[in-house]
Amino acid sequence: MGGAILSGLLNPEVEVTGGIRVTNRTVEKAEALAADGVTSLATSANPDANRVAVTGARIVLIGVKPGMVPDLLREVADSLEPDAIVVSVAAGVTIATMEALVPGAVLRSMPNTPSVVGLGVTGLAAGTRSTADDLAIVKELFETVGDVLVIPESQINALSTISGSGPAYVYFLIEQLTRTAEGLGFTPEQARTMVDGTFIGATQLLAASGSTPTELRIQVTSPKGTTERAVAELEAADLSAVFDRATAAALARAEELAAGN
Numbered sequence: 001m002g003g004a005i006l007s008g009l010l011n012p013e014v015e016v017t018g019g020i021r022v023t024n025r026t027v028e029k030a031e032a033l034a035a036d037g038v039t040s041l042a043t044s045a046n047p048d049a050n051r052v053a054v055t056g057a058r059i060v061l062i063g064v065k066p067g068m069v070p071d072l073l074r075e076v077a078d079s080l081e082p083d084a085i086v087v088s089v090a091a092g093v094t095i096a097t098m099e100a101l102v103p104g105a106v107l108r109s110m111p112n113t114p115s116v117v118g119l120g121v122t123g124l125a126a127g128t129r130s131t132a133d134d135l136a137i138v139k140e141l142f143e144t145v146g147d148v149l150v151i152p153e154s155q156i157n158a159l160s161t162i163s164g165s166g167p168a169y170v171y172f173l174i175e176q177l178t179r180t181a182e183g184l185g186f187t188p189e190q191a192r193t194m195v196d197g198t199f200i201g202a203t204q205l206l207a208a209s210g211s212t213p214t215e216l217r218i219q220v221t222s223p224k225g226t227t228e229r230a231v232a233e234l235e236a237a238d239l240s241a242v243f244d245r246a247t248a249a250a251l252a253r254a255e256e257l258a259a260g261n
């Protein structure tokens with residue numbers, strides 16, 4: 001996820017002042033991320049890499065696994081600048097947990113994987129010590145890789161069940177429809193062309209047309225036609241209840257993670 005945001009910052013249209021420093025544990029990963037304007041450090045080669053990276057930084061983006069966030073914040077806390085804004089992308093790690101470990105401003109975010117291609121959706125929540133300016137700067141950072149919704153922290157887990165996990169739901173639907181296409185006798189390659197192409201085409205049409213999904217669905221669904229029959233089967237399967245249960249399960253897991261389980 002950190003790499004996705006880095007790719008957004010490296011877009012030539014994005015103006016970055018003061019350079020970018022990134023860290024990993026392994027030298028291989030660090031080497032792969034080194035680029036013009038990017039100093040890439042590995043903690044295995046330089047145990048001070050994280051402290052060096054945050055020194056002089058206005059924005060400090062924390063992209064490690066949730067369980068590692070507290071130790072990492074303890075490690076860098078004394079090296080943070082007084083005006084540093086600490087932003088975490090970690091699921092389940094609360095602003096209160098982070099504010100207890102660092103002295104300054106903290107924000108919490110929940111991006112998603114399409115950020116890699118600049119089409120991400122990020123939920124962003126302000127902390128109790130962050131200013132309107134801090135929020136605006138970090139919003140701009142995530143806007144380099146897609147859309148940003150500023151929400152209260154109490155809604156971050158709910159957003160995560162929709163846009164954070166959402167790409168997995170979409171891929172799962174694609175997998176299921178591909179299986180059906182193969183069952184109808186198409187080769188895997190043909191099925192992939194049909195199904196991937198349909199998802200990509202339909203969503204690009206949604207983005208380009210300005211119409212709602214309901215309007216576009218109705219356009220495809222002629223009265224008494226074939227699509228109408230298929231959609232009636234989907235309605236009978238009560239997909240909306242399935243999504244309610246899926247997101248409730250994701251929310252319960254986010255709450256377990258926040259409780260340290």
Ligand SMILES: NC(=O)c1ccc[n+]([C@@H]2O[C@H](COP(=O)([O-])OP(=O)(O)OC[C@H]3O[C@@H](n4cnc5c(N)ncnc54)[C@H](OP(=O)(O)O)[C@@H]3O)[C@@H](O)[C@H]2O)c1
Pocket residue numbers: 001002023024025026027029043050063064065066068072089090091110111112113164
């Ligand atoms: N994947 C998603 O869709 C998604 C969405 C929203 C939020 N998130 C959040 O993003 C975070 C990272 O997830 P991910 O999927 O990007 O994991 P990941 O691919 O494992 O990335 C974690 C990175 O942190 C580096 N790292 C680990 N410990 C470090 C340390 N002490 N100092 C410096 N670098 C260190 C790792 O480097 P090495 O590999 O060299 O050890 C690795 O590059 C998680 O907290 C997750 O909740 C993920």
